[in-house]
Amino acid sequence: MRRQSLTTFILIAMLLGIGVGYACHEVWPDPNTARAIADYISLFTDIFLRLIKMIIAPLVFSTLVVGVAHMGDTRAVGRIGGKAMLWFVTASLVSLLLGLVLVNLMQPGVGLDLPLPQAGTATNVRSSSLSLKDFVAHLVPTSVFDAMARNEILQIVVFSLLFGVAAAAMGGKAQHVVQWIEELSHIILKVTGYVMLLAPIAVFASMAAIVTTQGLGILVTYGKFIVEFYFALAILWCILTGVGFLFFGRRVIELVSLVRQPFLLAFSTASSEAAYPRLMEQLARFGVSPKVISFVLPLGYSFNLDGSMMYCTFAVIFIAQAYGIELSWGQQATMLLLLMLTSKGMAGVPRASLVVIAATLSTFNIPEAGLLLIIGIDQFLDMGRSATNVIGNSLAAAVVGKWEGDRTAEPGSAVLPEPPPGTFDEAEAEEPAAARQPA
DSSP states (O other): OHHHHHHHHHHHHHHHHHHHHHHHHHHOOOHHHHHHHHHHHTHHHHHHHHHHHHHHHHHHHHHHHHHHHHHOOHHHHHHHHHHHHHHHHHHHHHHHHHHHHHHHHHOTTTTOOSOOOOTTOOOOOOOSSOOHHHHHHHTSOSOHHHHHHTTOHHHHHHHHHHHHHHHHHHGGGGHHHHHHHHHHHHHHHHHHHHHHTTHHHHHHHHHHHHHHHHTTHHHHHTHHHHHHHHHHHHHHHHHHHHHHHHHHTTHHHHHHHHTHHHHHHHHHHTOSGGGHHHHHHHHHHHTOOHHHHHHHHHHHHHHOOHHHHHHHHHHHHHHHHHHTOOOOHHHHHHHHHHHHHHGGGOTTOTTHHHHHHHHHHHHTTOOGGGGHHHHTTHHHHHHHHHHHHHHHHHHHHHHHHHHTTOGGGSTTOOSOSSOOSOOSOHHHHTSOGGGGSOO
């Protein structure tokens, strides 16, 4: 009941935010005034996202260490990691290829009657920071405290894996440390429950701030591109749901229902991180084991950004079409392979998709100033791709869990007999223990 109420409040907050933002945009049409008002409104969203980021590092560390330590067998780490990476690479190729095919079919940039920026126009987006060498070196943190301070999820994952494997190898000697970290995860998840109570307010402020500065008119100006991109995302959602049906049958509907709240959080705040804690809980309710959730989900946030990768191919070809630049199929195939590598460095980079797009544009001699065509609507597009990342990662964790023998395929197994540490639903904690035992 409480989870459904929070979802309802989030939807209502989105609609109210759009209405208030439109009113502010009409009353204060001056861009500077609107921007100043939006800055104050978005303060609530900024606080919410900062609270989420505050708990991400300890949450990833504690749950991943406990999950790996409880595996006992270090070979299980490599097995689960290999299955997860197989899924991530396959999903990445499908997302990139689907975006490439659809943008060529729909051609949203062909015949665009917008004034194009000059090639030398500054975009304020660095494109030289993403390379394979830098990405590989970036995997290993120079200091775990520095990685946690900057919320570098991939570096935290690397350290947590080593820590968890070492704890598992030591057995009983590390038991007290593992228990302490498990209690830490209980506390962090309790804090998360408190933070989530602010979600509707943050969603309201996010939508109001966007519409106050941009207005609804920008949706009309870029309507074709926005509609076609969301149509492409809808196709990707259908494909992901179809794949889920192959693995789980009709229970995929239950999975979709469970992740609707994390989906809405990611969509309305344009942040996948905002949905991370709630997504962990909902996957546990579906029957995915804590060890799989705590292992696969952090990796997915670095390697399985389905929506973001589709957006990269879609946006690059759109800009090329807007400039009238023809790219051969060979060039587009090369671009797809390039994006497979560069997109893996997106995690933790502000406006990461724009950085990857800028790097790709310069590689294929497309004016980087073409970014200015989409920067104005990037927030609206980021909402869709962030929500898509949630769907992709939830399905990845569920599928890997099934491969590992989790109870995800069993009817009525939506609640584990041993749920992951903590819970967001206090009402469930009040249930008799016998009610949560498997039939």
